[in-house]
Amino acid sequence: MTRIAVVDNHGQFTHLEHRTLRDLGVDVDIVDNTTPTDEIDADGLVLSGGPDMDRIGNCPAYLDLDVPIFGICLGMQILAAELDGTVGAGDYGGYADVDVEILDSEDPLIGSLAPETRVWASHADEVKQVPDGFARTATSDVCGVEAMSDPDHDRYGVQWHPEVAHTERGEEVFKNFLAVCE
Known part of the structure; x- marks a missing residue:
């Protein structure tokens, strides 16, 4: 059975990421983002959302683990910032329904x-x-980079929240990540 660790970055929806994966029949745990890397035992990591980059704990070190990584909201921003991308204030932000155009159907x-x-x-x-x-x-x-992927290193991120009911086909995104982890 696939084992996923959801890294808690103190986000408002971390428990929903855990629940979505659990409901998909996955062996899943929520781990605090201060957990030492040698205590992470998983086939894949979900870096949860959270309030800001000042509270990301050991997330930069988790990027060196040899497992697929899926960053959600702040989790995607961590991937970008730690791997020499750029993160900054958005022009909009806040809570919103957003229509997202998928640029790569593959x-x-x-x-x-x-x-x-x-x-x-x-x-x-x-x-x-x-x-x-x-x-x-x-x-x-409202956001130029709604999602990003590095399939060669199994690193993925979305700016939105696939774990909430307001997101259409959010569960499908988690299923797709699980397929990467198998």
Whole structure:
């Protein structure tokens, strides 16, 4: 059975990420983001959302683990910032329903959602430039980088929250990540 660790970055929806994966029949645990890397035993990591980059604990070290990584909201921003991309204040932010255009229908994480999907966003900051090796895989009118992927290293991120009920086909995104982890 696939084992996933949801890294708690003190986000408002971390428990929903855990529940979604549990309901998909996955062996899943929530781990605090201060957990030492040698105590992480998982086939994949979900870096949860959270309030800001000042409270990301050991997340930078987790990027060196040899497992697929899925960053959600702040989790995606951590991937970008730690791998030499750019994160900055968004022009919009806040809570909103957002129509997202999928740019790569072959992307392992979100390609199945093409050509577009409706999602729930909750963020003030966003990825401004993806790191080397990543491709921008989704965009919207309110956020230029709604998703990014580096399939060669099994690292993925979405700016929106696939774990909330307001996001259409959010469970599908988690299923796609689980397929990467198998």
